[in-house]
Amino acid sequence: MQTTIQTAVSFHGVGLHSGEPARATILPAQAGQGIVFRRSDVAAGHGRIPALWDHVHQSPLCTRLENRHGVTVSTVEHIMAALVGCGIHNATIEIDGPEIPILDGSSAAFVRGILRHGVRHMNAPVSALRVLKPVEVRRGAAMARLLPNESLTIEFAIDFEDAAIGSQRKLLNMSNGSFVRELSNSRTFCRKADVDMMRANGLALGGTLENAVVVDGERVLSPGGLRHDDEAVRHKMLDAVGDLGLAGLPILGHYQGIRAGHALTNNLLRELFSRPDSHEIVLCDSATAGHLPGAGVHWGEIPEVA
Template structure:
């Protein structure tokens, strides 16, 4: 059945790029509401933004939603990954500014808040998006594709010159609570040279060594080092799940990304939905539901940070 959270939960932090204080509250919502962001600081324009791929204003650094009135919310991917990874289908997300708080740069705090709030089972079956044909997109050497599969598999590969990252590949089945165990604590990462360039251009003003993994050649500059030896590729998989959640429903399919980012995954969803022969909507029975992202989550059990 469709789900929502049991009670509201709030998060305080700063926006990654603005450096300004940011507050986000996830509230329960009813059947077929989906995930909707609401800018509570906006009073003279439409303040609501459906969490959908077709309202994404593409950016290389984050996923940004923007409605027809020009109202936007940036860096939605980590909270979207948390909701999908915990199996939450309906929620109203209130934000008091243009950015979601970055918190520690992962989905960990969002997952903890969602799990502590509890799940609310709603009286309507959940619909899933089942992939029927392989769809691929590419930009230069980067590519992404989705193909038929009986669950959601995410496979990702990255290649960086910095030895602290290097070449990493990983594949995970997103059911059985694996997002929470394997991906949710993995933080966003960047090269020190990229941080210097972004700061020079007025970006990443809220970024610190506590909310991002910063590398410089062989060195990991962030205190405490890595949470996983392959934390970088795990975070890219986390981002991919959050961006795929903008399909508006759980996906049954095999996602593969190589050097892919937010914009390319968004390109993939546009290509997927461009042809109705690529997919079908299915009402999930109990057997199918066990294969969806978020299946097998143990509510009330708060995971430990690696």
């Protein structure tokens, strides 16, 4: 059955790129609504922004959504990943500005808040998007692909010249609670040279060594080092889970990403929905529900941050 969060939960922090204070509150929502962002700081009737692939205003550094009034919300990928990974189908996310708080740069705080406040099962069946045929998009050396599969699996490969990251590859099934256990506390990462360039261009003003993993060659500059030896590829997988959540329905398919980013994953969804023969919408029975993202999450289990 469809789900929503049991009670409201709020998060306070700063926007990664604006550096301004930011507050986001996840609220329960009715069955069939899906995930919707709502800006509380704009004119009444203009602040509703559906969390859907065709509302993405592509940006190389984050996922930004925009409605028909030109109202935007940025850096939605980590909170979207938490909702998908915890199996929440309906929620309203009220925010008081244009950016979701970055918190520690991962989904861990969002996951802990969702798990602590609980899930409410609704009197409405859940539908899923089943991939029927391979769909692929490329941009230079980067590739993103969706293949038929009985559950959502995420496979990702990255290759960076900085020895602190290097080449990493990982594959995980998202239907056994592995998002919460394996991916949720993996932080966004960047090279020191990229930080310097972004700061020079007025970006990443809220970025610190506490909310991102910053590397410089062989060195990890963030205090405490890495939470996982392969934290970088795990975070790319986390981003992919959040960006795929903008399909509007749980996905049953195998995602493969090679050097892919937010824009390429959004292009993949656009390609998928442009080809009606590539997918179908299925009403989930009890067997299918066990393959959905978030299946197997233990609601009494609050993940520890390493």
